[in-house]
Amino acid sequence: MWFIAGRYSAHPSLQLSHCYDFSYTITHKTEYIKNTLNPKWKQFTVPVRALCNGDYDRGIKIECYDWNSNGSHDIIGSCQTNMRELSRGAGSKFEVRVNVK
Numbered sequence: 001m002w003f004i005a006g007r008y009s010a011h012p013s014l015q016l017s018h019c020y021d022f023s024y025t026i027t028h029k030t031e032y033i034k035n036t037l038n039p040k041w042k043q044f045t046v047p048v049r050a051l052c053n054g055d056y057d058r059g060i061k062i063e064c065y066d067w068n069s070n071g072s073h074d075i076i077g078s079c080q081t082n083m084r085e086l087s088r089g090a091g092s093k094f095e096v097r098v099n100v101k
Contacts, residue, residue, distance in 0.1 A: 011067040012039045012076060018051050019059030027051055027060075032067035048083060056084040 013032035017024035028046045033039045052058040061080050065073040 009035050010037055010076065011035065013065050013067050013073070014041060015063045015065060016046060016051070017061045017063070018053075019061070024059070024061050032065075052083040056087070057082050060086070 011032045011034050014028075014030040015026060016028040017026050027050050028044065030041045030044065033041065048054070051060055059080055060082055061078060063078040064076040066076050067073050
């Protein structure tokens with residue numbers, strides 16, 4: 001569950017990226033949800049091959065953005081993980097870096 005502290009309103013969306021040759025490539029983007037600090041995104045599926053190509057230790061970055069209609073989306077927070085950690089299930093914990101304006 002996500003909760004966005006330190007803001008009055010946001011239009012959050014998630015972006016998943018996988019690491020390849022020391023740079024990240026976007027793998028999946030969610031829809032943005034209007035005017036909420038406690039978003040609940042629709043369930044989505046991303047093939048393991050798209051995230052890590054079978055390398056369970058390859059870096060995966062998850063970023064949360066505040067969507068803006070002018071295209072300049074503001075980053076709210078992010079974390080880095082890998083498929084091995086994600087496969088541990090709901091009990092996994094991630095450190096999220098939060099950007100507060």
